[in-house]
Amino acid sequence: MTANIxxxxxxxxxxxxxxxxxxxxxxxxxxxDGVDFHIGYGxxxxxVGESGCGKSTTGRTxxxxxxxxxxxxxxxxxxxxxFNKKQLRQVYKHMQLIFQDPxxxxxxRKAVGDAVDEVLLVHGxxxxxxxxxxxxxxxxxxxxxKEDMDKYPHEFSGGQxxxxxxxxxxxxxxxxxxxxxxVSALDVSIQAQIINLxxxxxxxxxxxxxxxxxxxxxxxxxxxxxAVMYLGKIVEMAPxxxxxxxxxxxxxxxxxxxxxxxxxxxxxxxLVLEGEVPNPVNPPTGCRFSTRCKYxxxxxxxIEPPIKLVGNRHFVACHLC
Amino acid sequence: MNEQILRINDLAVHFYMxxxxxxxxxxxSFSVSRGxxxxxVGESGCGKSVTALSxMRLLxxxxxxxxxxxxxxxxxxxxxxxxxxxxxxxxxxxSMIFQxxxxxxxxxxxxxxxxxxxxxxxxNVSKKEALERAIEMLRMVKIPLPEKRIKQYxxxxxxxxxxxxxxxxxxxxxxxxxxxxxxxxxxxxxIEAQILELINELKERFGSSVIMIxxxxxxxxxxxxxxxxxxxxxxxxxxxxxxxxxxxxxPYTQGLLETIPDIDLPRGQRLKxxxxxxxxxxxxxVGCRFKSRCEYVRAExxxxxxxxxxxxxxxxxxxxxx
Numbered sequence: 001m002t003a004n005i006x007x008x009x010x011x012x013x014x015x016x017x018x019x020x021x022x023x024x025x026x027x028x029x030x031x032x033d034g035v036d037f038h039i040g041y042g043x044x045x046x047x048v049g050e051s052g053c054g055k056s057t058t059g060r061t062x063x064x065x066x067x068x069x070x071x072x073x074x075x076x077x078x079x080x081x082x083f084n085k086k087q088l089r090q091v092y093k094h095m096q097l098i099f100q101d102p103x104x105x106x107x108x109r110k111a112v113g114d115a116v117d118e119v120l121l122v123h124g125x126x127x128x129x130x131x132x133x134x135x136x137x138x139x140x141x142x143x144x145x146k147e148d149m150d151k152y153p154h155e156f157s158g159g160q161x162x163x164x165x166x167x168x169x170x171x172x173x174x175x176x177x178x179x180x181x182x183v184s185a186l187d188v189s190i191q192a193q194i195i196n197l198x199x200x201x202x203x204x205x206x207x208x209x210x211x212x213x214x215x216x217x218x219x220x221x222x223x224x225x226x227a228v229m230y231l232g233k234i235v236e237m238a239p240x241x242x243x244x245x246x247x248x249x250x251x252x253x254x255x256x257x258x259x260x261x262x263x264x265x266x267x268x269x270x271l272v273l274e275g276e277v278p279n280p281v282n283p284p285t286g287c288r289f290s291t292r293c294k295y296x297x298x299x300x301x302x303i304e305p306p307i308k309l310v311g312n313r314h315f316v317a318c319h320l321c
Numbered sequence: 322m323n324e325q326i327l328r329i330n331d332l333a334v335h336f337y338m339x340x341x342x343x344x345x346x347x348x349x350s351f352s353v354s355r356g357x358x359x360x361x362v363g364e365s366g367c368g369k370s371v372t373a374l375s376x377m378r379l380l381x382x383x384x385x386x387x388x389x390x391x392x393x394x395x396x397x398x399x400x401x402x403x404x405x406x407x408x409x410x411x412x413x414x415x416s417m418i419f420q421x422x423x424x425x426x427x428x429x430x431x432x433x434x435x436x437x438x439x440x441x442x443x444x445n446v447s448k449k450e451a452l453e454r455a456i457e458m459l460r461m462v463k464i465p466l467p468e469k470r471i472k473q474y475x476x477x478x479x480x481x482x483x484x485x486x487x488x489x490x491x492x493x494x495x496x497x498x499x500x501x502x503x504x505x506x507x508x509x510x511x512i513e514a515q516i517l518e519l520i521n522e523l524k525e526r527f528g529s530s531v532i533m534i535x536x537x538x539x540x541x542x543x544x545x546x547x548x549x550x551x552x553x554x555x556x557x558x559x560x561x562x563x564x565x566x567x568x569x570x571x572p573y574t575q576g577l578l579e580t581i582p583d584i585d586l587p588r589g590q591r592l593k594x595x596x597x598x599x600x601x602x603x604x605x606x607v608g609c610r611f612k613s614r615c616e617y618v619r620a621e622x623x624x625x626x627x628x629x630x631x632x633x634x635x636x637x638x639x640x641x642x643x
Contacts, residue, residue: 050509157598187364188536189595189614192580196592214509221582221589244584258514260539262583264562272518273511276479 004038004074005176005208006062006095011035011071013054013061017281030280031057033232034071036307039176044202044209046223046240048216048255052277053229055212059178062210063097064088075176093123096169100181102161106153112164113139113149119171138167141204142197159190166197170205178210183218195222216259220244225313228252231280231288234307238314248310248321251289287319295320325393326497326530327353327376332390334371337383343603345371347554348389350629353498358524358531360545360562362538362577364599367551369534373500376532377417378407394498413443416491420503422483426475432459433471436490443494458489462519481512488519495527502534517543538577542566550574553610554602560635570637572615609640617641 012035014028032054039045047055060066062073064080072081080091099105106115113135120131136146142163153161162182169177182198183191199222201207213219219226220240227237228249236249247253254271261268275292278284284291290300299319307317334346346368353359363369374380376392378399392399394415402410411417419425427435436458437451446454452471459467462485475483484504491499501520505513521544524531533544541548541562548565550558550573558571569575579593597614609615609622621627621640632642 050511159598187599188538188577189364189580189599192582192592192594193596195582196594199589199591216510217582217584220584221586221592240588255511256584258510259584260537260543261585262538262542262566262578262581264542264545264566270514270518272514276481276512 003040005041005076006039007074008037009072012069013057013066014069027281030232035234037227039208042206042208044211044223046219046226047212048219049229054232055229056180059180059212093172094174095176096174097178098165098169098182100184102158102165105165108153111150111152116168116171119168123172138170142167158186159193162194176208180212231283233288236316242314248316249318250293250295324355325352326355328393330391333388334375334385335388336385344554345602349556351549353530355530356528357546358533358544360541360548361532361534362541363551364536366602368554369551370502373502373534377411412439413494414496415498416496417500418487418491418504420506422480422487428475431472431474432486436493439490439493458493462489480508484516498530500532553600555610557638564635570632570635571639572617573611
């Protein structure tokens with residue numbers, strides 16, 4: 001038995017981009033390009049980065065909704081990388097995914113209670129009365145009323161819909177939840193409710209989370225450790241407190257410096273990055289951040305920096321750190 | 322100098338739907354002085370975008386109708402203007418930037434054509450001069466190689482670039498008022514920082530006034546001089562930016578600020594919540610609009626809606642200050 005609920009080794013996901021003669025793929029979008037990390041039991045790992053950095057693709061590949069191009073995924077010590085559908089169904093009893101958009105992830109023609117009920121049925125709970133009881137229990141757990149079970153998704157607000165989605169994910173008693181931007185589509189006053197709910201459930205049900213978000217404030221709040229992704233790679237990974245107090249990678253430094261603070265007039269020094277994220281079809285050679293990094297040397301544009309340990313559980317992929 | 326460039330008095334916009342009337346904006350008043358930035362904050366459905374579109378007179382009518390109020394821009398009521406007169410004002414005196422830079426550019430025309438079109442519409446210049454001015458504008462919003470970019474189509478540009486093009490287009494005729502409706506919401510944080518910096522720079526350079534509409538209080542703290550907090554079609558609190566952040570008075574403003582896990586706060590603690598859900602604009606008929614979600618609700622909140630009262634330097638709509 002390992003101490004980690006999830007281990008990801010050398011994970012890559014390439015999407016074919018341009019087809020050549022005979023329909024053979026010629027170029028690839030390297031969405032995820034060699035990612036290693038683990039999540040311990042009861043731990044929350046935050047995965048941050050800007051759009052297109054590969055954070056959502058990482059989550060979906062771990063769920064095997066996308067086939068990994070290379071690399072291995074271990075769930076509770078079991079290599080699930082080559083599991084077939086039947087085997088995966090067993091894994092999904094313990095690992096579930098919550099999407100960003102609570103509007104798109106519920107069937108509009110199905111009462112929300114039935115949407116949760118269906119999950120239980122699929123996973124072999126045959127007794128209808130028991131299922132009903134379980135759905136009631138789940139609704140109670142996520143702060144919805146029993147009467148809500150017979151309503152349809154359009155009768156709910158965004159925050160309540162996200163509660164239904166969470167109830168559905170919890171139906172099978174999972175140990176690991178992959179949350180892909182779970183609060184990004186919600187209003188500010190509702191975000192806090194869902195964040196609190198997720199943190200409460202984690203304690204109560206001893207859950208582990210992979211928390212994917214572009215909202216750095218939220219990630220800092222909820223995560224034990226945080227990994228920063230840039231162009232398909234993890235550039236820095238550290239305990240949340242350490243990372244936000246003293247980011248080491250130039251990209252993390254820039255990213256964290258531009259979080260707007262709620263103090264007018266307080267001029268923090270911002271490291272505003274020039275330019276934009278390069279195309280993941282032809283990522284820069286050497287360090288991927290070298291084209292935008294003001295400390296970049298010749299070495300940086302030639303040799304890709306390996307990710308190395310620099311402090312207490314603090315990893316950085318930079319030649320200069 | 323404290324010259325008011327825009328003054329809105331008691332604006333009310335109702336949407337006439339099949340079965341009901343939705344009061345999206347219900348008696349909103351505020352002013353913007355020259356060179357000043359007003360942050361208009363609120364959650365979805367609070368009426369902030371409808372307010373902005375009313376100033377531009379861009380609301381689809383029907384279903385929308387401005388039922389009450391005045392919008393004074395440089396001494397003239399915009400609501401009395403004909404469509405023809407408004408066309409001369411839009412893009413020239415008042416410009417607007419929208420949230421979605423992907424959908425607000427025309428995909429079948431080049432970027433250069435779209436910017437020069439605005440310039441030719443409002444100024445008596447030749448096509449060649451307009452294109453030169455377009456290049457100059459793109460350079461000003463820091464788009465590299467503007468000579469090349471003007472020949473490109475929107476799909477060839479990234480999201481951040483497109484938003485820069487929108488800003489270039491909005492500023493092409495040196496407008497006195499710029500309305501920015503969630504201009505950075507669709508963008509990544511590093512690009513957001515670039516765009517906010519740009520808006521601030523341009524504001525200083527041209528002395529334009531800005532109305533910044535956003536749900537992100539962090540953006541407001543960075544850019545606004547004064548702030549109006551909207552909720553369910555009304556302004557609940559209005560004050561200068563320092564009072565809003567350091568001494569918020571309305572329970573809703575206080576709640577909004579406390580729900581955000583600011584990076585200076587200890588992490589992992591339970592966040593303060595505002596209970597309940599954001600109401601629909603036609604949901605609340607009597608009393609204070611925030612009463613069902615308010616921690617400090619009192620008997621009178623149920624019956625009468627509080628007026629906007631002067632408390633210190635702030636205007637607050639709450640019976641707890643009466």
